Amino acid sequence: MNSSVEQRRPLLRAVNVHKRYGGREVLRGIDLQVTSGEVVCLLGPSGGGKSTFLRCINHLERVDEGVIWVDGLPVGYRLTNGKLHELHERDVAVQRRSVGMVFQRFNLFANRTALENVTEGPVSVLHMPKREAETLGRELLSSVGLLEWAGNYPAQLSGGQQQRVAIARALAMKPKLMLFDEPTSALDPELVGEVLRVMRNLAEGGMTMVIVTHEVGFARDVAQEVAFMFDGRIVEQGPPKDVLAHPEHQRTQQFLASVL
Amino acid sequence: MSSRDDDAALTAASADAAVSAEPDPVEVVPLRHWGRWVAAAILVVLVAGIVFGLSRAQINYGNVPGFFSESVMLTGLVHTLELAIACQALGIVLGTILATMRVSANPVASWTAWAYIWIFRGVPVLLQLLLWYNLALVVKTIAIPGLFSFPTNEVMSPFVAALLGLGLNESAYMAEIVRAGFNSVDKGQIEAAYAIGMTPRKTLRRVILPQAMRVIIPPTGNDFINMLKETSLASVIAYLELVQAATNIYSRNLQVIEALLAAAAWYMILVTLASIGQHYIEQAFSPDRRTTGPGVLSRIQTSLRPSLNRSV
Numbered sequence: 001m002n003s004s005v006e007q008r009r010p011l012l013r014a015v016n017v018h019k020r021y022g023g024r025e026v027l028r029g030i031d032l033q034v035t036s037g038e039v040v041c042l043l044g045p046s047g048g049g050k051s052t053f054l055r056c057i058n059h060l061e062r063v064d065e066g067v068i069w070v071d072g073l074p075v076g077y078r079l080t081n082g083k084l085h086e087l088h089e090r091d092v093a094v095q096r097r098s099v100g101m102v103f104q105r106f107n108l109f110a111n112r113t114a115l116e117n118v119t120e121g122p123v124s125v126l127h128m129p130k131r132e133a134e135t136l137g138r139e140l141l142s143s144v145g146l147l148e149w150a151g152n153y154p155a156q157l158s159g160g161q162q163q164r165v166a167i168a169r170a171l172a173m174k175p176k177l178m179l180f181d182e183p184t185s186a187l188d189p190e191l192v193g194e195v196l197r198v199m200r201n202l203a204e205g206g207m208t209m210v211i212v213t214h215e216v217g218f219a220r221d222v223a224q225e226v227a228f229m230f231d232g233r234i235v236e237q238g239p240p241k242d243v244l245a246h247p248e249h250q251r252t253q254q255f256l257a258s259v260l
Numbered sequence: 261m262s263s264r265d266d267d268a269a270l271t272a273a274s275a276d277a278a279v280s281a282e283p284d285p286v287e288v289v290p291l292r293h294w295g296r297w298v299a300a301a302i303l304v305v306l307v308a309g310i311v312f313g314l315s316r317a318q319i320n321y322g323n324v325p326g327f328f329s330e331s332v333m334l335t336g337l338v339h340t341l342e343l344a345i346a347c348q349a350l351g352i353v354l355g356t357i358l359a360t361m362r363v364s365a366n367p368v369a370s371w372t373a374w375a376y377i378w379i380f381r382g383v384p385v386l387l388q389l390l391l392w393y394n395l396a397l398v399v400k401t402i403a404i405p406g407l408f409s410f411p412t413n414e415v416m417s418p419f420v421a422a423l424l425g426l427g428l429n430e431s432a433y434m435a436e437i438v439r440a441g442f443n444s445v446d447k448g449q450i451e452a453a454y455a456i457g458m459t460p461r462k463t464l465r466r467v468i469l470p471q472a473m474r475v476i477i478p479p480t481g482n483d484f485i486n487m488l489k490e491t492s493l494a495s496v497i498a499y500l501e502l503v504q505a506a507t508n509i510y511s512r513n514l515q516v517i518e519a520l521l522a523a524a525a526w527y528m529i530l531v532t533l534a535s536i537g538q539h540y541i542e543q544a545f546s547p548d549r550r551t552t553g554p555g556v557l558s559r560i561q562t563s564l565r566p567s568l569n570r571s572v
Contacts, residue, residue, distance in 0.1 A: 060451055090459040097457035107448035111471050111546075121456035124466050166452075173456055 011036045011071055011177055011208050012057065018065035019052055019232075026052050028232035029066070034177075034225075039209045041219035041240075044229040045255055050212040051104075053229070054179050057210065058099040059092050070099060071176055097125060100170030104182040106162040108154040114141060114165045115150040121173045133172075140168035144198050160191030164198050171202075178202065180211040216259055220244050228252045290566040297564065320518050327509050327522035336505025337526050343422055343491045343501060344530075348484050350427030355434025362439050373435065380432035386493050389425035392416065393497040422494035430487060437479045441472030473545040481538030488530050502526055 012034040019027035026049045034040050042050040055061040057068055059076040067084070068075040076092055077084040087095070108117050118137040122128040128136070141147050144164040154162050163183055170178060180199065184192040196218050203209060203222045213219060219226050220240045227237040228249065236249040247253045327333060361373035380388070396413035403409035445468050453463040495504040506523040510516040 058455060060454060090461075093454070093457050093459040093462075096455060099455075101452075101455035103448060103452065103455075105448050107446070107452035109449060109452065109467060109471075110446075111474075120466070121458075124462060125457045169452075169456065 009072065010034055010069075011038075012210065013069040014053070014057070014066070015069070016066035017053065017056060017063050017068060019049070019056060019061060020064050026232050027056070027063070030229075030232075030234060032227065032234065032237075034208060034210060036176075036208050037206045038225065039203045039207075039211065039223045040225045040227060041223040042210065042212045042227050042229055043214070043216065043219060043255070048229040049232040050229050051181050054101075054181050054210060054212050057177075057179055058096050058101055060101075070095070093125075097173055098176045100173060100175035100178040102163070102166050102170055102178070102180045102183050104185050106154070106159070106166045106186070108162050108166055108169070110154055113151050113153055114146060114157065114161075117154070117165055118168045118172045121169065125173070136172060137168070140171055141165070143201075144168050145194070158191060159187045160194045163187065163195045167195075167198055167202070176208060178207055178209045180209065180213070182212050182214065184213070184215060214259065216244065216256065228255065230255075292566050293564060300564070319521070320515060323515055323518045324522050324525070327506070327515070327519050328525055330505075330509060330522075332500075332508050333502070333505045333522060333526070336500055336502040336523070339419075339499065340488065340491050340501040340526075341530070343419065343426070343494060343499070344484070344488045346423055347426040347430055347491070348480075348487050350423065351430030351434045351483070351487075352480070354428070354431030356438050358431060358435035359438035359442060362435065363442060377432045377435055380429050383429075385425060385429045385490065386496065388429055389422060389493055389497055392424045393418065393421035395421075418494065418497050418499035421497055422491070422499050426487065426490055426494070430483060433483060434480065437476055437483070438472070440479075441474075441476035442468060444475040445471045470545065474542075477538070477542050477545060481534065481541070484538075485531050485534050488534060489527060 010033040012032070014030050014032040017027050017030040018025065028049075030049075030053055032040070032053075042053070044050055052061055056063050057070065057075065062076060067077070073079075073095065074084055075095060076087055078087055078091070079085075108114075109120060112120060115134065115137045118140055119130070119133040122133040122136060123130055138147060138150060141150050144167055146161055146164055146168070149157060149161060149165075154165070157165065167183075183199070184195050187195065192215070196215065199209070199211070199218075200222055211219075211223070223240050225237065226240045226243050227234045228243070228247075228251070229235070230251045236243055236247060236252045243252070244256065247256055358373045358376060361369040362377075364370055364373075383391075393416060395416055396411075399412050401409055402412050402415055449467055449471065450463055453467040454460075458466065491501050492503040494501055495507065498504070500508075502523040503520075506519040509522075510519040513519075
């Protein structure tokens with residue numbers, strides 16, 4: 001296969017994604033492409049479907065219509081003879097290895113130390129030798145500035161520290177794509193900076209990232225692309241310097257006026 | 261104080277007044293806990309009275325140690341322990357399976373578990389023991405066609421009947437304990453496990469169970485302590501455990517209370533050992549919550565002693 005074609009293929013491609021809860025449609029046809037190394041921020045008011053869409057990308061939510069392709073594979077399905085076959089949970093688990101996720105509420109394993117949280121994936125999922133995983137874990141904790149907290153349990157860490165451990169935990173799986181679901185929304189204001197700094201470093205290191213956030217300033221500085229979601233649709237999308245400075249859609253203008 | 265015009269005089273005067281109304285304290289007197297002393301005294305007198313009364317009862321205490329270590333009592337002790345451990349093990353294994361069925365997405369599994377728990381919690385355990393023990397009256401053989409076939413009255417020994425009666429009953433309670441443990445684990449923990457590529461089975465084993473254990477162990481320890489004593493019900497179906505052993509002894513020499521006291525002493529020892537074991541298991545499953553508190557004696561002291569950690 002031609003390598004230039006390979007490069008042009010997006011790492012993430014969502015096609016006409018719909019999601020319903022009962023009778024309520026929370027995603028009404030999302031189309032989004034993210035190429036390798038790109039950082040995309042999803043902005044918009046609460047209830048607009050941003051988090052739901054993010055959770056669909058690693059199949060924590062199942063889509064009701066449309067397909068999400070990650071690295072050429074349909075998420076949650078296997079494509080054979082033009083048919084999408086639903087995958088068994090253990091095959092979904094294999095797909096999820098290449099997609100890291102960071103949650104609003106950190107969700108660190110409460111009964112594991114910071115280091116054990118980071119090594120859990122490599123050891124129990126990738127069957128990496130424990131010694132090797134610990135070396136990797138210490139490297140990652142050091143990269144988020146928490147090496148000396150390796151032996152602490154989540155309850156002994158601040159929110160900002162927990163979120164940085166959570167990022168290290170996701171990175172330990174060497175993901176191709178990182179998803180962030182409002183990573184700073186549960187943090188005290190003075191702790192937001194340390195988490196955003198880690199994310200900015202990641203972006204500069206070339207990580208492909210999809211970020212649901214309310215931090216418009218961060219989106220402007222770091223993202224190559226921002227997308228505004230309202231009522232289950234992406235209403236406006238483009239480079240932050242255009243969209244944030246000159247929003248065309250009325251809802252985008254209202255939203256930016258209310259948060260800036 | 262009288263002059264409203266002269267601000268300086270007013271300030272000076274109120275400063276004087278403040279000095280006289282708020283003198284420097286010379287000593288701190290802690291609150292005396294008279295009520296606690298009175299309550300403690302009443303309790304001490306009550307307990308002393310009961311001890312005194314018992315000491316005047318016609319109990320031949322000298323015979324108790326002999327019964328305590330008699331060989332039939334020791335056999336009863338071993339049987340009690342065997343039965344309690346076997347029943348609790350059966351209860352835990354079946355209970356975990358039932359709890360998994362209860363939370364399963366398969367409605368047939370969920371309803372089956374629900375009905376099982378409904379039946380076994382609804383019938384007194386003594387009655388269950390009697391039902392199992394007398395099963396041979398209505399079911400002559402226990403068989404799976406082509407695999408095995410046994411006459412019921414040979415299979416249903418007192419031990420097997422007691423094991424089924426106590427163990428199946430316990431599994432219904434364990435199912436609810438394990439389910440409460442599963443439910444206590446935050447959903448976010450499960451999503452985090454999925455997000456790093458764990459399968460549901462691995463998530464159960466590595467993330468849910470270790471955390472659910474904290475919630476599961478205390479009531480399970482409670483149940484095991486109950487189980488140690490519930491095995492005494494097996495005496496009605498002629499299983500030689502501690503109470504049956506005591507009965508054997510006193511039917512021979514009519515020292516009823518003495519023989520029962522010897523059995524009671526063994527139960528107390530077993531329960532105490534089980535409680536200590538439970539404490540250590542709980543600690544092992546809560547690596548992030550390990551605490552060492554003050555002992556009982558020092559807690560009584562601090563509660564009765566007037567104390568204030570301050571100086572004047």
